[in-house]
Amino acid sequence: MSHLAHANARKQTAVQTDELITANGVSVVLGNQLILQNIDLSIPQGSFVSLIGPSGCGKSTLLKVLAGLVTPTSGSVSIAGLSATEAARRRMIGLVFQDANLLPWKNAVDNASMLLSIANRSLSRAELQARGQEMLELVGLGDASNKYPHELSGGMRQRVAIARALALDPAVLLMDEPFGALDAITRDSMGQSLLEIWQRTGKTIVLVTHSIDEAVHLSNHVHVLGIRPGRITESMDIDLPYPRDLSVAEDPEFVKQAVHLRMLLRASHQPGGAS
Amino acid sequence: MTDQPVTYSADSRLASIWSAAAASWLPPITLILAIVVAWEAAVRIFSISSFIIPAPTEVAKSLVAQWDTLMQATLVTAGEILFGFVVSVVVGIAIALIIVRFDWLGRALYPLVVLFQNVPKVALAPIFILWFGYGLAPKIGLILVIAFFPVTLSMLAGMKSVDHSLLLLMNSVGASRTQILFRILVPHSLPSLMAGTKIAATLSVIGAIVGEFAGASDGLGYIIQFASTQLDTALVFAALLLVSVLGVAFYYAAEILERIVVPWRPKFNDA
Numbered sequence A: 001m002s003h004l005a006h007a008n009a010r011k012q013t014a015v016q017t018d019e020l021i022t023a024n025g026v027s028v029v030l031g032n033q034l035i036l037q038n039i040d041l042s043i044p045q046g047s048f049v050s051l052i053g054p055s056g057c058g059k060s061t062l063l064k065v066l067a068g069l070v071t072p073t074s075g076s077v078s079i080a081g082l083s084a085t086e087a088a089r090r091r092m093i094g095l096v097f098q099d100a101n102l103l104p105w106k107n108a109v110d111n112a113s114m115l116l117s118i119a120n121r122s123l124s125r126a127e128l129q130a131r132g133q134e135m136l137e138l139v140g141l142g143d144a145s146n147k148y149p150h151e152l153s154g155g156m157r158q159r160v161a162i163a164r165a166l167a168l169d170p171a172v173l174l175m176d177e178p179f180g181a182l183d184a185i186t187r188d189s190m191g192q193s194l195l196e197i198w199q200r201t202g203k204t205i206v207l208v209t210h211s212i213d214e215a216v217h218l219s220n221h222v223h224v225l226g227i228r229p230g231r232i233t234e235s236m237d238i239d240l241p242y243p244r245d246l247s248v249a250e251d252p253e254f255v256k257q258a259v260h261l262r263m264l265l266r267a268s269h270q271p272g273g274a275s
Numbered sequence B: 001m002t003d004q005p006v007t008y009s010a011d012s013r014l015a016s017i018w019s020a021a022a023a024s025w026l027p028p029i030t031l032i033l034a035i036v037v038a039w040e041a042a043v044r045i046f047s048i049s050s051f052i053i054p055a056p057t058e059v060a061k062s063l064v065a066q067w068d069t070l071m072q073a074t075l076v077t078a079g080e081i082l083f084g085f086v087v088s089v090v091v092g093i094a095i096a097l098i099i100v101r102f103d104w105l106g107r108a109l110y111p112l113v114v115l116f117q118n119v120p121k122v123a124l125a126p127i128f129i130l131w132f133g134y135g136l137a138p139k140i141g142l143i144l145v146i147a148f149f150p151v152t153l154s155m156l157a158g159m160k161s162v163d164h165s166l167l168l169l170m171n172s173v174g175a176s177r178t179q180i181l182f183r184i185l186v187p188h189s190l191p192s193l194m195a196g197t198k199i200a201a202t203l204s205v206i207g208a209i210v211g212e213f214a215g216a217s218d219g220l221g222y223i224i225q226f227a228s229t230q231l232d233t234a235l236v237f238a239a240l241l242l243v244s245v246l247g248v249a250f251y252y253a254a255e256i257l258e259r260i261v262v263p264w265r266p267k268f269n270d271a
């Protein structure tokens, strides 16, 4: 559990105003369409940030920019002082998508250590397995290590995908609608697990979601994106104390914040003019 | 027969395996028997000449009388099929890997491969005989040009069906193209590749027979052609029967290969 201790120490020493990720005037043109317009974003170290917005507004593109997978047409991204591509090269970025994308020919441990084995070629098989096992335990799948993907439920597969990203010990976890394909009950318990993982590891998390409740339940900052072009129209802090559990949804304060977010989101559905 | 007493549970398990086998095999076997009987009856009733359609009993007689010759020919043809099949699979996989791994070469090669697919390859048989003589080489060449394509195509299709976000994940940790190819694309393509390999197994049988038709001094294709010039239709049918058996055998061999190569298919998860 040494990495956990290490991560927690890092969390404690991090000053809350430390920005891990900053985006300055990021615009992205794909084809000849303006997908993202002038995005300014600052994501504090150790925070849990949600991005919410209508379908097609560019949330996934923004996440890919942060991951160094899409180069912005203009503007810049810095992650702990490095460019996004450099940060990716140093394994500082963990990615989780809607589809777990596990390799069907590998069991859960080998899937959990698969990206690490590519990122760090000096690790022995035993070290990779140990790391994979440790991560599976962190996501609550310690006893499923020998199971193959087809033997796991959708929620369990997504837990393995989270373990795979965490195995890299990234500075930030970028998650693109990770629970979008799961049923409501599994979704709730996955959100709760993610909160626990966040609190235990102190990772910075950026979550793209469609769900207002999920954003309010999990995050401490929410950025609302508008469509055509994709831009940040509103940002709000979620002022609810952690630890939060599922009963937080019955808290009148939760309801108030959710109503506010819904209002912001509705406003963002109107395409805006270029500025 | 065993002299050990059979326990009741083993007995009933055996019985259930038997009844399951019977349920799937009984209908086709019944139909085949019915056809054979009807065929025999029709030939006798309408007294059809045996060099037009031989009765099943005539075919069986020919099979027995020419057994040694037929077995020798079957071995020759089976050898051609096996050799040609293996070459086709190896070449088919190599072409698919080159197309995927090397952008420029791939873009150059792919249209040529597709274009070549539209050449009626059976028509190449006489040319191959001209170039390579009457031996094994022209048959292998013909099988190769007929059978490599489904292998290449199915492997390419399998590799293309990899989820884009999996490739993003690999890129996010700086995986090289070669790593992506061998750790993701190739294993991912195996189920699809094996489907193409089964088609190649069937096409290899056709390639071998066509190659023997075009020019050979041995093999089942040669016997079919030789016997038909002698109006020995019963022998033609006997050889056809053996060709069919070879086809079925190669198909099932490919299917067994599939189970070995793609063990993660859910139905084999306890292996």
Ligand SMILES: Nc1ncnc2c1ncn2[C@@H]1O[C@H](COP(=O)(O)OP(=O)(O)O)[C@@H](O)[C@H]1O
Pocket: A030, A031, A033, A035, A053, A054, A055, A056, A057, A058, A059, A060, A061, A062
């Ligand atoms: N590679 C691309 N080329 C051109 N347009 C793209 C590309 N990728 C995404 N887009 C477009 O960018 C817009 C935003 O896409 P995306 O970031 O996936 O949105 P979201 O994740 O918010 O649904 C969409 O209109 C989509 O069609």
Ligand SMILES: [Mg+2]
Pocket: A059, A060, A061, A176
């Ligand atoms: Mg998206």
